[in-house]
Amino acid sequence: MARKTGSHSEITGPRIRDAALRLFARHGFAAVSMRQIAADVGVQAGALYLYTRDKETLLFDLLKSHMDDLIAAWSIHKSGENPQERLESFVRFHIAFNLDRPEAVFLSYMELRNLGRENFAVIEGLRKQYETELENIVKDGRATGVFSAPDSKIAALAIIAMLTGVTTWYRDGGRLSRQKIGDIYCDMARKAVSG
Amino acid sequence: MARKTGSHSEITGPRIRDAALRLFARHGFAAVSMRQIAADVGVQAGALYLYTRDKETLLFDLLKSHMDDLIAAWSIHKSGENPQERLESFVRFHIAFNLDRPEAVFLSYMELRNLGRENFAVIEGLRKQYETELENIVKDGRATGVFSAPDSKIAALAIIAMLTGVTTWYRDGGRLSRQKIGDIYCDMARKAVSG
């Protein structure tokens, strides 16, 4: 056997991404070396460059995948006939999706600054696209008179910030179940934009 | 003259802190070298160690000062007789204070992970102390029946997350004045915890 462990191209790629996501989220992009990622996966540093062009591209791919997943998952999950139902759908979706991926969420908010101009613009565009989904729900609610937020865009950003904040304190097995947390935030979000 | 520029101990210390705050916030703690900070201030790298024990202590001092300033400023600013007035006071204070220090706010949320156990605990304690201020306002409002949030602690965390989010999109000279932003968030925060 010429190689120590044989070829594993199908499994090593995802493992590199998993390790990078976890390490970047925990220690910060700049604090993590390619060697640390390689050691975590169990390969040598040089092998990483078979799967990524460079370190920034590795980060970009993680953030891009996260945003793509988020938008795709929302388009499948979104439901509700009227604005109130659609708002509740968004609130429950956003909390559940983010609580399942705390590391990707953290990365998406913290490490955008490590992206070059073009890569940054791509992620920023996807984020705005997602924010617009909620903004449109609030707008429609204002149009039909069930919501009375003074500013649809600000209301959308405020609600998203409020929901995303859950990831900073939520712990599995804590005082509140995910269901209960969803209930509480649905209540607050609905009232915040109602008359 | 033995030295190039003479002694400036009273001015170099603050300048190091200013430069570190700006650079850490912009590029991330790990991405910024002591040499970059020194160059920004206009001294050599070795000279920094007259003012800080090491890089982590420099970060800790920045975060600690920020939290101390926040708590001190709130204790001076806080006003209002009833829970509604006190909530409005908190909302306007939090937005104004954070918009004046976007870099320190960003650091406080993003770079806690670069602190050791003990330093982390200190900052975390101060943050909890501040959060409790709002929690108590919500609790008092529930006790007198003017608020109906299902959970005072969650409501406080949700409102703080919502308010802090303003720093991610606010730009001087943008569509909305600070006054108007304060009005909008007062409205949403009050309604979110009301019946």
Place this chain on the structure above:
DNA sequence: GTCTATAATCTGATAGAC
């Protein structure tokens, strides 16, 4: 109080063996 010089180590990325 600040400088220069240096120690010891780590960095991202590539080349070539197998």
Place this chain on the structure above:
DNA sequence: GTCTATCAGATTATAGAC
């Protein structure tokens, strides 16, 4: 597909001159 070896340069922090 992975390894080893390596390049050229950066890193934190300290020592000692002035």
